[in-house]
Amino acid sequence: MYVLNKKVKSKDGSQPNIFKLWGLLGLIGAPISLCLVLLLPIPEETKKAESNKDFFVTKEMYGEKWPFTVDEGAVFCKGNSIYFGHKGKFYALNGTAKAQFGYPFPNAIWKADPRPEMAKYGLKIPTTAIDEKARSQCK
Numbered sequence: 001m002y003v004l005n006k007k008v009k010s011k012d013g014s015q016p017n018i019f020k021l022w023g024l025l026g027l028i029g030a031p032i033s034l035c036l037v038l039l040l041p042i043p044e045e046t047k048k049a050e051s052n053k054d055f056f057v058t059k060e061m062y063g064e065k066w067p068f069t070v071d072e073g074a075v076f077c078k079g080n081s082i083y084f085g086h087k088g089k090f091y092a093l094n095g096t097a098k099a100q101f102g103y104p105f106p107n108a109i110w111k112a113d114p115r116p117e118m119a120k121y122g123l124k125i126p127t128t129a130i131d132e133k134a135r136s137q138c139k
Helices: 002-007 018-039 044-055 059-065 095-101 128-136
Strands: 056-058 072-078 081-086 089-092
Touching: 044 072, 056 059, 059 128, 072 128, 081 095, 081 128, 089 095
Parallel strands: none
Antiparallel strands: 056 072, 072 081, 081 089
């Protein structure tokens, strides 16, 4: 400020109020800087990290209703297709996802019903809870 104060002089030789100049610079510069920052695009990694929080599901979250042999994954909804993903592999939770994306049904990771009377018929734990979570991503 000392240097700026020495260099800025009015025509009649007196020194102008330098704080008025700095104040004006701040009043104009701050909103412009803020607008520029807000116009910068958000990095894709940040968008993915923020959005993936809602899609992540675990065995701990669902307890006995957890229908898979893997302990965690993510659910997705695109249009009417709902699907489950685990470590880069995706599984269709409905026929639309199978038809649209060609994902297999989760038979390979689908857990058998723990009740002996159901297991003897080859029944699996319903994926209803996971389906509902996936459908909630459509909204």
